[in-house]
Amino acid sequence: MAPPLIGITTYLEPSARWGDWHLPAALLPASYHRMAHRAGARAVLVPPDEDPRAAADLVSRLDGVVTAGGPDVDPARYGAERDPRTGPAHPERDAWELAVTREALARRVPLLAVCRGMQILNVALGGTLVQHLPTTGAHRGATGVFGTHEVAPVPGTLLAKVLECDAAVSVPTYHHQAVDELGEGLVASAYATGDGTVEALELPDADSFLLAVQWHPEAGTDLRLMRALVTAARRGLSG
DSSP: OOOOEEEEEOEEEEEEEETTEEEEEEEOOHHHHHHHHHTTOEEEEEOOOSSGGGHHHHHHTOSEEEEOOOSOOOGGGGTOOOOTTSOOOOHHHHHHHHHHHHHHHHTTOOEEEETHHHHHHHHHTTOOEEOOOOTTSSSOOSTTOOEEEEEEEOTTSHHHHHHTOSSOEEEEEOOSOEEOSOOTTOEEEEEETTTOOEEEEEOTTOSSOEEEESSOGGGSSOOHHHHHHHHHHHHHHHO
16 A cells, blocks of 8 residues: 655745745745654645635545644634734635645544644634743743643543553643634643643544644654554545
């Protein structure tokens, strides 16, 4: 059987520099596609499309989806006033990833949502976000440097099954926003041990694999989450 094809959403930046060039670019840290490769999949980068309706065609061609980390979701997407500490809006990426997430759910395509991806999932299902966590806490350390903290899986959840334990685990982290009111049907499947921040979401009634984490598995060496996605994608290929 051919390795499953995993689509990974990307940043869309107005200015990026490499070699002699300084241009707009769709980009993604290499740790994402390398994580997919190490877990036995093939990776394709999925930059925002100007027409979110293209998400239906795109997702129908994939065996699994990873919605990646990135900038803050526009508070207008969940009906909130903008906190002055919220970052600038990225309307094209917001619209695209909301559409990709909804298509993955509708088409039962396995989905792993990472950091911003978890927040997008929550907003796609009608939830809201905490726009700012204390910068002195465990969730975000020095600028551009991943920190670590412990999260406690909820016993009996998909996450606990994937991690094969109910004990707290140390995870790579970098974020200042978090899930607040949960979207329709979602349940929290992990919490930060220090302050109780929701660290994972899942959808018990989903007909396919769906798991969202606030931390950054691509920044570490633990492949259990990605392997679970790839396993679910393989089941879809064989079915």
